[in-house]
Amino acid sequence: MTDSPAGTTTGTSIDTLVHIKSEYVDQTLNWYTSRTLWPRVVFRAVGTVVIVLSLGIPFLVAFKDTFWTWVLPVASFMIAALTALNTFFGWQKTWEKRISIQLTLEGLVALWQTEIAAARLGADPAKSFEQALKATQELIEKTQALTVGETKAFFANIRFPVVPVEPGPAKNAP
Helix, strand or coil, X not given: CCECCCCCEHHHHHHHHHHXXXXXHHHHXXXXXXXXXXXXXXXXXXXHHHHHHHHHHHHHHHCCCHHHHHHHHHHHHHHHHHXXXXXXXXXXXXHHHHHHHHHHHHHHHHHHHHHHHHHHHCCCHHHHHHHHHHHHHHHHHHHHHHHHHHHHHHHHCCCCCCCCCXXXXXXXXX
């Protein structure tokens, strides 16, 4: 291998870029990959329970036994609570955002790998390094844009549940 402008061989310079990519992009991709399963599982499980309980309410109403008199309110409470928790935590949106970012990052990494492979085969070491450097910088910028955008969207959508209060007569009104 020949010397690059930085005074090291082109392969070593590109290896440095590969290391930088693994320190930032691979760790980010691993974070998303390891955190897409649970939002999906919780969303699907809670959704299934809500559907089953909702479908069961008409049957629970038909029973007149004392055992069933408390099952109907519990089922209704569970439906309301699980629906509220799903709305508050946004498990579906979390799952959707994380899998979307994961797939996008996987595609960006694949494109980066093709650029690095082409750079390693280049005849001019300086141009090869510049090509690899540009590809690595673009990958890091796009990764940062994805994660910052997802973080901003997450915090923009966090709201404390608000219970609407209907105006009523004043307490000291005559």
